[in-house]
Amino acid sequence: MDTIYKKIEKLTRVHDYLNPDIVREKDVKLGLRNADGSGVVAGITTKGRVDGYQKILKDPEKKIYEVTSIPGKLYYCNYDVENIIRIVEEKKRFGFEETAYLLLAGELPSRRDLIKFTQELARRRALSKTERQIIMEEVYNDNQMYALHSVISHMSRTDEEPESTDLDVVCRQCINLIAKFPTIVAANYNVLRYSKGFDLKIFRSKPDLSIAQNFLYLMHGEVPEDEEAHIFDIALILHAEHGGGNNSTFTVRSVSSAGANTYMAIAAGIASLSGYLHGGANESVKAMMKEMKKSLKGRDSEREITAYLSKLLEKKAGDRTGKIYGFGHAVYTVSDPRALILKEYARRLAGKNDELDDYYLYENVEKIAVKLLSERNKKAVCANVDFYSGFVYEMLGIPKEVYTPIFAMARVVGWCAHRIEQIMQGKIMRPAYVQVSNKERKYIDLSDRR
Numbered sequence: 001m002d003t004i005y006k007k008i009e010k011l012t013r014v015h016d017y018l019n020p021d022i023v024r025e026k027d028v029k030l031g032l033r034n035a036d037g038s039g040v041v042a043g044i045t046t047k048g049r050v051d052g053y054q055k056i057l058k059d060p061e062k063k064i065y066e067v068t069s070i071p072g073k074l075y076y077c078n079y080d081v082e083n084i085i086r087i088v089e090e091k092k093r094f095g096f097e098e099t100a101y102l103l104l105a106g107e108l109p110s111r112r113d114l115i116k117f118t119q120e121l122a123r124r125r126a127l128s129k130t131e132r133q134i135i136m137e138e139v140y141n142d143n144q145m146y147a148l149h150s151v152i153s154h155m156s157r158t159d160e161e162p163e164s165t166d167l168d169v170v171c172r173q174c175i176n177l178i179a180k181f182p183t184i185v186a187a188n189y190n191v192l193r194y195s196k197g198f199d200l201k202i203f204r205s206k207p208d209l210s211i212a213q214n215f216l217y218l219m220h221g222e223v224p225e226d227e228e229a230h231i232f233d234i235a236l237i238l239h240a241e242h243g244g245g246n247n248s249t250f251t252v253r254s255v256s257s258a259g260a261n262t263y264m265a266i267a268a269g270i271a272s273l274s275g276y277l278h279g280g281a282n283e284s285v286k287a288m289m290k291e292m293k294k295s296l297k298g299r300d301s302e303r304e305i306t307a308y309l310s311k312l313l314e315k316k317a318g319d320r321t322g323k324i325y326g327f328g329h330a331v332y333t334v335s336d337p338r339a340l341i342l343k344e345y346a347r348r349l350a351g352k353n354d355e356l357d358d359y360y361l362y363e364n365v366e367k368i369a370v371k372l373l374s375e376r377n378k379k380a381v382c383a384n385v386d387f388y389s390g391f392v393y394e395m396l397g398i399p400k401e402v403y404t405p406i407f408a409m410a411r412v413v414g415w416c417a418h419r420i421e422q423i424m425q426g427k428i429m430r431p432a433y434v435q436v437s438n439k440e441r442k443y444i445d446l447s448d449r450r
Contacts, residue, residue, distance in 0.1 A: 018436070026434050032245075036067045037379075039245050039330070042431065043253065046106055047417050048241040049075040052331035069333035069380040076241055077106055082337055085234055094210035094229070096236040096410075097121060100178055103241055103417040104171070118210075124179035125205040125214065127187065130158050131180070135187045139195045144401045145274040147188045148408060152177070153267040163261050165423055173262040174416035181412050182211055185405040186218035192401065212236060215409070220397060227352075228396055231345045235392060238338040238385065239407055241414030246330075248272035248279070252415040256422040257429045269415045270408055279404045282390035284325040286400055288318055289362070289391075299361045305368050313376065324369045326387030328377075338385035346388045349395040362391060 023030055032040040038055065051073040055065040074081045076099065088095035097118045101109045109117060127135070134154045141147040155177075156162035161169050187202050194200040203218050212233035216224040224232075244253060252269040260268075273279035295317070296304050311317035312324050329336055343363075350359035366383045373381040390403055398406070 022436055028434060032431075033330075036065070037330075038067060042250075042429075043244050045244040045418065045421060046077060047103055047421060048243040048414065049073075049078070050243045050245075050331045051075075052329065052333045071335045072329075072332040072337045072382070074238075074242070074337050077102055079108075081238065082341065085237060085341060088234070088237070089230075092226075092230070094212055094233045096211050096233050096240070099237045099240050100413045103413050104174065104420065119207075120175060121179040121211065122205075122207040122209075122214075124176050125183050125207070127180065127183055128158055131155065131184075132187070135184065135191055138188060139191050141188075142192065143274075144185070144188055144192065144405050145270060145279075145408070147192070148185065148405050149267050149270045149274065151184055151188065152263055152270060154263075155180075156261060156263040159263070162263065165259060165261070167420065167423065170262055170420060170423060174420065177262070177266060178413055178416060181409045182215040183218065185402055185409050186215060188405070189219070189399065189402050216396070216398075219402075224396075228349075231349065231392065232396055234345065235342065235389060235406075236410040238341060239389075239410035241411070241417065244418055246278075247275070248411065249414055249418050253418050253422045254429045256419045257425075257427065259428075262416075262419065265419050266412060266415055269411070273404065273408055273411065279407050281325050281384070281386035282393070282403050282407075283400050284319075284323075285387055286390040286394065286403075288312070288325050289358075289365070291318055292365070293361070299357060300364065302364065302368060305361075305364055306372070309365070309369055309372055313372065324373065327369050327373055327383055328381050329384045332382055332384065333380040335382045336384045339383045339388055342385060342388040342392055343383075346392050346395070349392060353395050355395060358391070362388065 029040045032042060034040060038053065051070065053067050053069050055067050058064045058066050076084065079102065084095060084099065088098075098109060098114055100121075101114060101117050131151075134151050134157070135147075138147040138150055141150065159173065164170070183205055190200065190202050201221060203221055205214050206217060206223070209217060209223065210229065210233060213224060213229040216229060216232060242249065244250060248269040251272040252265050255265045255268040276284070292305075292308055293299070295308055298304055308317060309324055313322055315322045343366075346362070347356075347359055350356045366387065370381055370383065390400070393403055393406065394400075
């Protein structure tokens with residue numbers, strides 16, 4: 001049987017190879033990207049907007065644009081996320097619940113509505129007996145994204161109307177998922193630890209805690225300090241939404257457009273986020289930095305850091321992929337606003353935890369990597385949100401196994417908001433693919449084939 005596998009693999013390499021000249025000839029937008037790197041407009045949304053460059057029309061007749069890099073901006077329902085976080089910080093309150101309401105409803109809640117919404121989320125945190133049983137079935141699933149996908153896909157078993165696409169039902173399902181995701185992520189991890197020989201410790205949610213506080217409590221068994229909980233809350237806000245074009249949200253919208261139920265649509269988003277090109281880069285950053293620290297004689301030596309990063313690019317160090325993890329983005333060019341915000345909180349936590357040496361190493365790597373990559377790619381490259389998020393989570397005592405599930409725990413808000421919007425728009429997604437060749441092949445009888 002091995003020989004037939006090898007033959008099929010060999011044939012796929014021949015027949016599935018795509019000549020770049022054909023792509024240009026047929027004007028195909030591979031990856032839904034234009035030739036200048038900007039995204040092909042495939043939909044419209046009221047939820048998130050991501051700005052990393054501006055297009056200036058130079059020739060109206062030929063529709064020629066000049067693309068200019070600008071500092072990155074992120075907006076939720078046209079509110080600048082940096083302003084949301086600044087106000088939340090000033091008022092010393094938790095903002096993830098308010099962000100969830102904004103993205104779902106399209107407007108900021110009144111004080112009364114925020115209280116009611118927060119109470120409803122807290123009420124729905126607890127898992128039913130069936131949901132707990134589903135989680136226990138994942139006891140030997142080392143990959144926490146696989147476990148999360150499995151649990152969410154099976155949650156339709158606990159819903160009386162799992163197939164309904166009526167908006168009132170979908171809104172209920174979405175609020176239920178937003179509430180339960182942190183409980184599921186924490187329970188999945190604690191069940192995994194149990195499979196490794198540790199005592200099974202699954203804590204009951206505390207309804208008087210914010211989502212950020214409650215998750216850290218579920219992970220550690222202790223109510224976190226306010227400062228740490230606030231930093232985690234801000235990390236959740238930053239990951240909650242990123243426009244309709246990111247791969248996982250686009251996947252949720254595509255599956256939703258087919259009339260699939262809420263659980264299948266959200267499970268599809270989790271599947272997308274599990275891909276190494278989308279959601280798991282902060283784990284790769286942590287591994288890269290750990291290996292780098294072993295190799296450097298002096299952490300503050302720009303010469304040594306430059307030499308090591310150059311080896312990474314030459315596939316002579318690290319995982320030999322030729323990548324410096326935590327840099328570059330499909331939209332952001334000059335800067336990723338999420339990375340800038342998390343960088344400041346990383347500095348604060350590092351000072352508090354006596355880890356400033358590590359922070360300064362991250363800072364130096366960022367400066368040198370941006371220079372190397374920008375020169376290499378002949379365009380602006382910046383650190384992205386993944387470069388500092390893993391470092392922040394590590395200092396909060398969060399294990400690396402749940403870094404990407406935390407991403408999903410926050411992004412489920414955006415997924416749900418886009419699912420609702422897609423159902424409202426009511427049109428199935430059906431992009432066109434062109435075939436490489438239109439030349440018809442003559443069918444050959446089986447007896448005449450070699």
